[in-house]
Amino acid sequence: MPSATQAIPAPRTGVRRPAAAPSLPPTLLLTLIALCTAVTAANIYLAAPLLPLIAHDFGSAPSAVAWIASVAQFGYATGLLFFAPLGDTVNRRRLVAALSLITTAALTLGAFSGGTTTLAAAVFVAAAATVVPQLLVPLVAARAPAGRRARHVAAVIAGLFTGIVAARVLGGLIGQAFGWRIVFVGAAVLTAALGLATAWALPADSRPRTGPLFAGLRALPSVVRTSPDLWRACLRQAGMYGAWSALWTSLALLLTGDGGYGLSTATAGLFGLFGLTASAVAPLAGGFVDRFGAAKVVRSAYLLAAVSVPLFWLGGSTLWALCAAAIVVHAALVTSHVANQTLALTTTSTPATANTAYVVAGFAGGALASALAGSAFTQWGWGGVCAVAGVWLLLGWTTTSVRRGPGRNASATASVRR
Structure with a gap:
């Protein structure tokens, strides 16, 4: 088991920290x-x-x-x-x-x-x-x-x-x-x-700006291409966030629809309280990443998410299963997010640019999955939404299961990888 200081490498920002406290x-x-x-x-x-x-x-x-x-x-x-x-x-x-x-x-x-x-x-x-x-x-x-x-x-x-x-x-x-x-x-x-x-x-920030103002935006493709760890974090979080978005954005249709639970909009909105699971799990996830490394934590998060999909499917007719699934999927999402974002922030010499690539990838995965889930609900009902979530998880994991060759900005510490 890697030690706490080995689990996540120090970010190589290439920027001198300001001396001021x-x-x-x-x-x-x-x-x-x-x-x-x-x-x-x-x-x-x-x-x-x-x-x-x-x-x-x-x-x-x-x-x-x-x-x-x-x-x-x-x-x-x-x-x-x-x-x-x-x-x-x-x-x-x-x-x-x-x-x-x-x-x-x-x-x-x-x-x-x-x-x-x-x-x-x-x-x-x-x-x-x-x-x-x-x-x-x-x-x-x-x-x-x-x-x-x-x-x-x-x-x-x-x-x-x-x-x-x-x-x-x-x-x-x-x-x-x-x-x-x-x-x-x-x-x-x-x-x-x-x-x-x-x-x-x-803290005081004395970094002089060099180069064009939006140089970081133009550098996004090359930053992702030259960092296998960042590439993997982006795709895995896109799969995880996509699965969560498909389920969570379609949940109101199940809760308020005549073919679902028929709840009022106000009552259905209280399901948002399950999102507090994420706030409670985040500190625990951070401790696990520091102790065991990001890769192991992401694998555990994907297993949790995989468990939530059949629970959501069962929740189409059983309220307790829907509540349990909501807790599990939020725990999986935030655990994966903490691990993947920490990895994205520490694997290149331009952390803000890498973080942009990571967040945009997750957002894109979530937006596309949500759009597909809406159509799936219309065609096949709640089971179609659960199928979209399962496919997104499968894509997020299998597309990153083959390790790419190291790029010039790849992390030097192997414990954060798969």
């Missing part, structure tokens, strides 16, 4: 970053639970505004591609502050919008600028002690999943009580407060 003690800084991650991640999913309220306010049917939630996904993807790689070359403090202010302005505009076009534009800009978590994760990994690196990354990931749950559950409840515009205003205030506080607390 952080403004806050390390533990307090990590806590602040996790809170900032939770708030900013929630902005991506803010509109989804509020769509019925938005439709009523604008005098239209919910189906006529459902596309606004998709706009947020496209906005986030755009932000990932253009802003996340800047973490390797641009002063993080200024970048985090600027993006937080842009997000705040966009959310405020959305809160006072008078129609779907203005609201959609505001949601797109807010989601594109809310990539702050992906700027902070590489910093956390670089500054963490070697034997606790994955646990520090897991703390940020726990914040991310907590934010997603809060957006789906608390956002819906607050919107129902006070209106959807109040939710947007509250999100704007929290984003400004925590974003600016985090920017102020980040």
Whole structure:
């Protein structure tokens, strides 16, 4: 069994760390970053639970505004591609502050919008600028002690999943009580407060920018091509996130449909609380990665996910199985995410660019699987959705089961590989 210091190699950033100490003690800084991650991640999913309220306010049917939630996904993807790689070359403090202010302005505009076009534009800009978590994760990994690196990354990931749950559950409840515009205003205030506080607390960043501003975006293909570990992490997380997305995005159709459980939208939304499993499992997953290495943890996560698929299928008619499956699949997702993202952050000399490739790959896998799952549900019902999830897991594992030759930026420590 590898030791804690052997499980994950130190990131080879090739960048001299600034001599100045952080403004806050390390533990307090990590806590602040996790809170900032939770708030900013929630902005991506803010509109989804509020769509019925938005439709009523604008005098239209919910189906006529459902596309606004998709706009947020496209906005986030755009932000990932253009802003996340800047973490390797641009002063993080200024970048985090600027993006937080842009997000705040966009959310405020959305809160006072008078129609779907203005609201959609505001949601797109807010989601594109809310990539702050992906700027902070590489910093956390670089500054963490070697034997606790994955646990520090897991703390940020726990914040991310907590934010997603809060957006789906608390956002819906607050919107129902006070209106959807109040939710947007509250999100704007929290984003400004925590974003600016985090920017102020980040350690001094004296890296001079060299080369074109978006050089990291152009370097994405070569970074993935020359790092087998990064390539494997991207595909495995695309398979895992795709399986989760297929099941989770189609779950409302099963819970509220006449051929399913026939629950109300509010009751079905409480299933989002199972996402808290991810927040609870993340610290444990980080400890396992630090102790046993990323490869073993990812294999265990895939086994968990494989168990969840038949549970979900059984859950089509048995509620206890559906609840158990929801817990298992979230545990599998976050365990895989902690392991794969830690590996992605430590396997190249450009961690922010590598992290961008990793997150975009996972997002693409999830988006495609969700689209296929919707069609599968229409054609074959809940069993078709479970089949899509199973196929995605199979593809994610089998396409990476053959080891590629080492690239020039491959990790030097074999324990993090398969």
